[in-house]
Amino acid sequence: MVVLLDESARVIVQGITGREGSFHTKLMLEYGTKVVAGVTPGKGGSEVHGVPVYDSVEEAVRKHPEANTSIIFVPARFAPDAVYEAIDAGLKLVVVITEGIPVHDTMKFVNYAKKKGTVIIGPNCPGIISPGKAKVGIMPGHIFKPGKIGVVSRSGTLTYEISALLGEQGLGQSTVIGIGGDPIVGLTFTEAMKLYEEDPDTEALVLIGEIGGDMEERAAEMIRRGEFTKPVVAYIAGRTAPPGKRMGHAGAIIMMGAGTYESKRKALESVGVPVAETPFDVPRLLREQLRK
Amino acid sequence: MVVLLDESARVIVQGITGREGSFHTKLMLEYGTKVVAGVTPGKGGSEVHGVPVYDSVEEAVRKHPEANTSIIFVPARFAPDAVYEAIDAGLKLVVVITEGIPVHDTMKFVNYAKKKGTVIIGPNCPGIISPGKAKVGIMPGHIFKPGKIGVVSRSGTLTYEISALLGEQGLGQSTVIGIGGDPIVGLTFTEAMKLYEEDPDTEALVLIGEIGGDMEERAAEMIRRGEFTKPVVAYIAGRTAPPGKRMGHAGAIIMMGAGTYESKRKALESVGVPVAETPFDVPRLLREQLRK
Amino acid sequence: MKLFEFEAKEILAARGVKVPPSVLVFPGDDVAAKIREAGLEPPLVVKSQVLVAGRGKAGGIKLVKSVEEAVRVAEELFRKPIKGVLPGALLIEKAVEHEAELYAAITIDRSERKPVVLASRFGGVDIEEIAKEKPESIVRLHVDPFLGLRGFEARRVGKALGLSGKLLISFASFLQTLYSIFEELDADLVESNPLAVVGDEVLPLDARIIVDDNALFRHKEIIEKRRVEQAGEYTEWEVKARQIGLPFVELDGNVGIIGNGAGLTMATMDLVYSFGGKPANFLDIGGGARAELVKKAVGFLLDFPKADRIFMNIFGGITRGDEVAKGVVEAVKEKGLKKPLVVRLRGTREEEGRRILEEAGIHAYTDPIEAVKKVLSL
């Protein structure tokens, strides 16, 4: 077993006829992911890379009742609607790649998904990959190697960087989740950790955090309460970012005094989680943890 | 047992310091209703007719944990908030006297109440009375006599008129509910009928309808399905109201061809419910039904 | 509050909906000049701006082939009452060629207690007939009032009508605009019928909005913006009644009716009718009326020429019999007993009220049947 995603995923691509949607459908198919249908309202009846396109998720699910997962490439203004559509159609995992969704919209659909029992990954995220099994996302598949390390990350490129380093040193991955860089995301560190804790195929976890918010502090708290028991190594980006300045996306604003680098590092180290100085120290620290 | 209301009611009056709220608190107390607390935001600490006043329902319930019912006299602009407050404080019966609440607001709080398991009576209604037991409303108490007849009505004054006639002819009432004249009400005919069906102290039911909407048609449908089995007599006001004209309140607009006098009368008569020509024929028809 | 067609279309246009090019003309306007200024080329449609149903069938909408004809028809329509009401303005609109006529509306489903979208492929004709004859052709979709009408739901309605491609998107986006108006304006009804199909797009040929009167305090801008006064919705005496705050509806008969509570007032009309009389009006003094209001209402009916007699039916709950009686006596004192007045009085402070009336020489009945027989015998 792996976390959230394995060979049983049957995927609907929402926004499949767009540039990004079509391109990544091809890459997902090449990786071996079972993409069963695409949706673009008003373009029902066409095909993209051999995948049939429908006007609605409802219709796609009716024709492909095995569908259980959705990935969304719909532009920001229409993406919230696409998320509601996927939830109401009964899909249990929805990966939202779209960047630039207003945070009030995200807040609402994430609350709605929770009520309906759907897991949202993202928005503004690279997606999820269980190397060798399936990829529902936009990450370059070849970087990732199958193995026993879970990776959960707030940053896209750092995920690639660190996963590549891990792979080169023989530390393949069970499931890698880029949870997204927006202030509100569907799946948080602690929610992902609950899943990794239960996953027999994950032996240890790499947490890739950022300044801002308090997800890292909450992860530490979860470890303190004994609810996550596997070895963890963390890296937190933004140590040298000045407070109060926007670092490219809203996920990195420091507000109300919480979420500083120091606060996160202290919280994690106090529960025995080593925090890497640079991304390049992660594999070494992880080996040390695994040796214990 | 009686429907929804008996001696165990412990009532909070929301808007108790207003003219109407204070006046009817006095009348309810005189009738024997156990009014345990009043609420008017900003006037906590005072007293009205010996009833302590609080700033919030939450506080009132904390001080009087036996409270289970609320009656709302708050002006229309603030009444929806008062309803949410009562629901969130865990009260199970909320009677909304207030007239003039925007129907979109009512639609929302009625849906919310349903989710939370609170029964709303009203808005724009005279309330509920179980003669001789308790009165949570603004109806003149002396008109009603204890007995075995249930009365459920969309009209205030017609309720008084018909209940008085019934009482004079020895047909006392178990519980009389004025469900309110607005297009959307918290408790409909069929919902009330479900309660009367289960109530061993109700032998027969008087339905007082009006043109507009399809509550009377739905009541007939319920009888057809065998879900209401007690004798019923109906009166429907508005036989001579011209279609498309507003008859005083929105509850009497005829829309989309549904809800005419003829449609309602036909539906009820087709399931054996006699429809009185005038309110004054109701007692006679009811006696005939009871004799069968 | 019902909005005029031109007001509804202005609201749609402000939200980015394309509507047919048009110009609004008032009595006394140079119609030909207005049409030219607006750059409108015939054929045109001249539409009486009244708020009564069935305007088209009653001759309030005319297709014209030239500006001259438009001028002639405009003059005619300004003088033509539609179901008793004269228009305060006419909307002159470009006649648009179109392939089909749909129906689309958002209203409130009272039973489900939710907003409902209603749509049909057979717009343009009497939708109520269609609803009766082919109920399956009306698509209904209920909306969660806390979520609003989501895009995929609007598209689901369009699909159910058999639309596809760009037309599907255009229709769905139009429905969402209707819904946003429904929600933002606290509407009882937002409707377009017919909603034309022109190529890949929908275009509202007519539009209706009814705003919940109880919510008008949140929408003062609608009242402030109104350019056409009461005209177009109410008869002369209804306008007078509204000006003094009385909920009065004019009817065809001769028996003036006053009651307390809408239900009892309607029942009183029904009672008159079932004994062979015809009500001249509906007038509800509501719950808890004071003498001042009663005086106003009785005085109004004493003046109202269609009523040759008055039947007043009061069952006091929160309304007090003495207050009612005082109001009646004052009205009669001021206006004189110009026409027969029969009062039936019961309920709270019944005896005091009866005494006040009798002192002024007015008999008050207890039994409504006796009272109605009396009023019809006069």
Next chain:
Amino acid sequence: MKLFEFEAKEILAARGVKVPPSVLVFPGDDVAAKIREAGLEPPLVVKSQVLVAGRGKAGGIKLVKSVEEAVRVAEELFRKPIKGVLPGALLIEKAVEHEAELYAAITIDRSERKPVVLASRFGGVDIEEIAKEKPESIVRLHVDPFLGLRGFEARRVGKALGLSGKLLISFASFLQTLYSIFEELDADLVESNPLAVVGDEVLPLDARIIVDDNALFRHKEIIEKRRVEQAGEYTEWEVKARQIGLPFVELDGNVGIIGNGAGLTMATMDLVYSFGGKPANFLDIGGGARAELVKKAVGFLLDFPKADRIFMNIFGGITRGDEVAKGVVEAVKEKGLKKPLVVRLRGTREEEGRRILEEAGIHAYTDPIEAVKKVLSL
């Protein structure tokens, strides 16, 4: 997008909130005349309209006792940069006597994924200090985003602050207005600090609104209405970067930084720092950047005087190495290699990128540690 104090107060006033009487003055205005026209009597407060935090402590707010003093202070403040930025306007406001200073804000709780109301009886000073020292004095209330902040919830917050009577109602109604702004404007933050208590009412002495940049497409009116340009928020080079669409933040060091993705770019800054260097900026070319954007970014840093060297760190996922390399080569061709440039390149089309760079005489590292050591040794 951060709104200026005066913009935030205009928004509050438009929703019926009482704010202190004031006048906005621009450079070159006759300040004394403006104060007189507005009918403002001293004492007054002159406030620099900049969008940096801690404006008061940095000397951007001055109390004055006369119009003459106001004129003098205004001249001074127009020339005084606050944390590096000059104001585009000053707000001159009536100084209001008050009994207490509260704190009130609505923002988003990322962890709970819900709106949260924050309030305190100890406004006016640094609320972050209060939050640390007396966390129990901060009242928090989470709001259901589908229901909004209901009146009784707002009053619950007021009660928790110890308010009662009319002041409780005034505070609660103010909170609901803040929430309606939060919701309607898609705000990240709506705040008043201090929120003064004057008799039975609250009065916002300061106000802040931050609108979600991603939602600006829904709020074009905010941008259209803006009377004070970029000034007041960004440094000279940040303004330049924004004009050409680069997400650039100026910092204090000398090492120019370019990365792809915010996380990797921050990590690159951290790497420079941990090897003893100091970043001159943050510049993220994002995911999937094309050659054109890369050229723009590299060209910008070549011009940016604070950067005496450039460290570019790229790990290509959807970003392609060849596109990056082409952009770098074009920028260098256009601007000349005015300062040392070290590139680290990995990921998609790494080899092609490396070849293009080498052909142009630029060495591309694989190992970031080696690269950072190199750039700091120059």
